[in-house]
Amino acid sequence: MKVAKFGGTSLASAEQIKKVTNIVTADNDRKIIVVSAPGKRSDDDTKVTDLLIGLGETYLNEGKADDALAAVVERYRDIAEGLGLDDDIVKTIKDDLKSRLAYDTSNEGQFMDQLKASGEDNNAKVIARFLQRLGYTAEYVHPEQAGLFVSDTPGNAQVLPEAYDHLYKLRDKDGILVIPGFFGYSKEGRLVTFPRGGSDITGSIVAAGVKADMYENFTDVDSVFAANPKVVDEPCSIKRMTYREMRELSYAGFGVFHDEALIPAFQSNIPVCVKNTNNPEASGTMIINEREYATNPVIGIAADKGFSTIYVRKYLMNREVGFGRKLLEIIEDEEVSYEHMPSGIDDTSVILDDSQLTPEKEDRMIRRIIDELNADDAYIEKGFAMIMLVGEGMHETVGIASRATKAISEQGVNIEMINQGSSEVSLSFGVHESSVDDAIRGLYEEFFSEKKVLQ
């Protein structure tokens, strides 16, 4: 049995949904499909999830949001018409959205979650209805009834261990099961979404729960590439990579697959295959436990912008017992997690993701570092990007770090930070955001320029 997840680009229009149903019905093993909300139809289009976020925010600010509601309903009307479905499904979706807007707004996180989740929930209903109309036995599956239980943390759900046993029972059902991605339910029955891009996570959890033979992740590219195709021209395709490599690369910026989505599949040893809805014949990228890495010690380069560094200097910092703990405690008190912490003798830097920061938090942290830790100097610098070079064979291959630093410096890019820490499969560099694309192109040229496909 296979679990196939289809992303927003694969379900953005009626035409795309028809491709999806062709793919699903062409292989009897594709018994469970996990679907996203309709995504972008073109580069300047808006994902339904973003329309829903806009709808929720307008409603919270103004107490009504008729135009924003109409824009969401219009997307489904377009799809329903293109699929030849009766208009009643559009009316049902409109009523559903209105009842979600009537939800208690006192907890904004919960209010937004149940609204955001409607994108996948209604799309799953449309797709199940379309499959039935085509004459297939197909069923929409409600995540709560399937037992997809998660933590009660709005926008940041984590699967609860008991979910897997409940999901196993889906194996007993007949026909094609259509499950909306992106959300589950708390034990108290509250809807909770995963982080953005979280339908990949649902797919992986369901694949692990039903003990699938494979988890197929359908998107809009033929494979995972060694670098972001928006930065490097025609980057080489990766045929096979390990879970660890994919996790590091997706954490560091490969938008094609959610980094948290690897864990459930990995723990159950289910191979993951990334494939293209627009070209399903292409073999895609297999993500597996081990690979032969002698010829390709490095498999990919990922990068992400939006990092800040807290720089702290204090003479004899290395001799002060508990300095690091106290520093991290100040950051913890602001409910901020840290990414890296490269250190010297008298100074240390803590790298933080900007999305967790506000000017008030920054001020409080700096003031406490100076007052409570008696630091000689402390300040925040913004506008960093982190680049990650990843590959299972890197640590056994002499000279990777020196080739990488040379390649970056030949682009005229200054390296602000290097971290070849405890991870055995990655090496990361901090550079200024403005020079990150040059650095990636330099690294790509050094490690992949002669290659078309990484086997």
Ligand SMILES: Nc1ncnc2c1ncn2[C@@H]1O[C@H](COP(=O)(O)OP(=O)(O)O)[C@@H](O)[C@H]1O
């Ligand atoms: N290294 C990479 N390999 C493949 N695609 C990548 C990579 N880095 C970024 N991407 C982007 O990820 C996109 C697919 O992810 P996403 O838009 O989330 O798809 P979906 O709608 O299927 O969830 C691709 O169109 C591509 O532009």
Ligand SMILES: N[C@@H](CC(=O)OP(=O)(O)O)C(=O)O
């Ligand atoms: N629709 C949600 C969840 C998701 O995974 O979407 P996509 O498959 O389009 O990345 C989002 O945009 O975050």
